[in-house]
Amino acid sequence: MDVLSEKDVALTLLTHDAGVVRAALRGGRKRFRRGALIEILTEVSVTLFQKEGADLARADGLELERSAFGLASRAETAMLLPYVAESLATFLPEAEAAPETYRLTRHVLDALEAGAPADLSARYFEAWLLRFAGLLPGGTECASCGRDLSTGGARFDAELPGLVGNECAPPGAVPVAGAALRLLSEIRRSPLDELARRGAGDAASLRALDGLLREVRRRFLGHELKSHRFLGSLSDGP
Ligand SMILES: [Zn+2]
Known part of the structure; x- marks a missing residue:
């Protein structure tokens, strides 16, 4: 003991x-x-x-x-830290090696230090963490038939789990906005510092992707993370 x-x-x-x-x-x-x-x-x-x-x-x-004191003392990033910590504690099993999640977390903190926007960084972190947790695997191709989902409508199938085209979606699968898919596809392809440099993710895409990632978490956990509600005020900005 x-x-x-x-x-x-x-x-x-x-x-x-x-x-x-x-x-x-x-x-x-x-x-x-x-x-x-x-x-x-x-x-x-x-x-x-x-x-x-x-x-x-x-x-x-x-x-x-x-x-992380610099990030903790900036209004834009301060609330992101408890959210990242709660997400890690929620989606990682205890005492199981997770080097890719360690690298992801370091990468996101470094990009934030270098000035990456908090809302883009939050979506980037969530999208990859949920992929590592097996809750949102793959890129933006249909998880059933493999077709590219950039056109033709897509849904989130929580049973699989994964993204599927309308043609492969079971009843009740949640529709996913095209803007969310486009930003997700960018996040799968490029590191966060590069996305930040080229100004990826307009307000509408970030909101749409937030909606999808929220749904992925809610379907799995049955509720939202406690610290997520403090993020809302960040993304509105001055
Ligand atoms: Zn399909």
């Missing part, structure tokens, strides 16, 4: 090699008071010890690699 003492802090870490790991940081409360070392989505290096059967690993030798 592992006991969390009063001075310890329980951390949820996204690790490169072991996915989501919950760990106790000994004496963490003192360090918590002192600063940003264990702030949300800050990248750290740490040694983890996991005893067999223990709920929590032990974290030791915590060192700051890259702070």
Whole structure:
């Protein structure tokens, strides 16, 4: 059994090699008071010890690699951090390697630091995270017959799950807007910093894709993530 003492802090870490790991940081409360070392989505290096059967690993030798303080202190990106963290904790199974999700998260944080818009970054992160979770696989071809979905109407089939053409859709499959598909297809093809540089994703496409990704989450979870509602005010901008 592992006991969390009063001075310890329980951390949820996204690790490169072991996915989501919950760990106790000994004496963490003192360090918590002192600063940003264990702030949300800050990248750290740490040694983890996991005893067999223990709920929590032990974290030791915590060192700051890259702070997310800059993002946390900007109004446009501050609310995105808890949302990204909640999404990771929701869609990643514990203690299962997820190097592609680690890379995705780092990539999105880096692009945000370099000035990528928060709403485009949020859609990019969601689209890839839901793909890695197997909830929105593939690109923008029909998951049943393989035809290109850029014309002719498309729906989201939550049973498959995937995108299908109208001709292959079962009753009740949700219609997907063309604008959502076009932006999704761009997201599948290009990294976020490049999309941001060329100004991809107008307001209507971002809203349409938000609608699709919301539906994918809602069909799977039965509800929306708690921190998603704070994102709405961001995308309106000044
Ligand atoms: Zn089809």
